[in-house]
Amino acid sequence: MGNRKRRFGDRKDGRLLRSLDPFYKFAPFIMKHKNDANNSFADSIEITEVDRFLKKKRAEGFPGIGMLHIFLASYCRVVSQKPALNRFVAGQRIYARNNIEVVLIVKKTMSMESGETSIKVRLEPGDTISDIYYKINAEVEKIKNGQDSETDNTAKALMKIPRIILKFCVFILNILEYFGKLPQFLVDVSPFHGSLFVTDLGSIGIPPVYHHLYNFGNMPLFLAFGTKRRVLEVQLDGSVAEKKYVDYTLVLDERICDGFFFAQVFKYLKSFIRHPQQLDIPPETIVEDVD
DSSP: OOOOOOOTTOOSSEEEOOSSOHHHHHHHHHSOSGGGSEEEEEEEEEOHHHHHHHHHHHHTTOTTOOHHHHHHHHHHHHHHHOGGGGEEEETTEEEEESSEEEEEEEESSSSSSOOEEEEEEEEOTTOOHHHHHHHHHHHHHHHHTTOOOHHHHHHHHHTTSOHHHHHHHHHHHHHHHHTTOSOHHHHHHOTTSSSEEEEEGGGGTOOOOOOOOOSSSOOOEEEEEEEEEEEEEEOTTSOEEEEEEEEEEEEEEGGGSOHHHHHHHHHHHHHHHHSGGGGGSOOSOOOOOOO
16 A cells, blocks of 8 residues: 555554554553453444445355445555544554555354364455455355364464473464564465454344454554344335344444544445445556655
């Protein structure tokens, strides 16, 4: 996201923001961990137009496209216009992330016995919903075809280490993470490093939860959305109509930007979801974060 030259203080995964107000620079020293700075947001969105759009896309050759792709495409579109949403805090400093990395939980098969794994997908602020569909499907297919994710392989290797030594290793990893020196291969496979963690609870038929942020790593935002629900609503003419809604929750690290900014983000996100045709074309402009 941008071709700026790397400067002293920047990390491999982010650019140090130097022009922020002192209050924002100071906040990570008061709220040292993400769980000190969790804010939670919940909303619902009426999806009549979304259902029409998804039905049209499926007919055009995108089988399985659904609310997950709508949310991710809307998120990327918001980041393209409000890039501060893609900041993160590490080592008590605030950074602009170099790219968009989304982490998803994937169930290998839809059964009680099947395990879960995570996949990390790199997206771009200019991606359309079709681009995102292909990128997600490519990673999901690897898991469904029996290929273990790099996250699973790394976890298996770590769990072979005796626990007292592993505890010390994690202590060292936390120090390396603080100074931005964590090995790149670990960052690449880590589900705790990225822009957004998403869980689709609608696929298993339950409402969304408020999922905590992980103190390890630099993930600043967790999105959960639930199953579609039907509601009978009284219309302006006095008639009663059935509407469909999807509930979603966001848990976010409030240190990356202020409440007014987040309020604008929520409005943008909802607007893109309610009018999904916008997601079929790239944004006219892409805004870059401040210095």
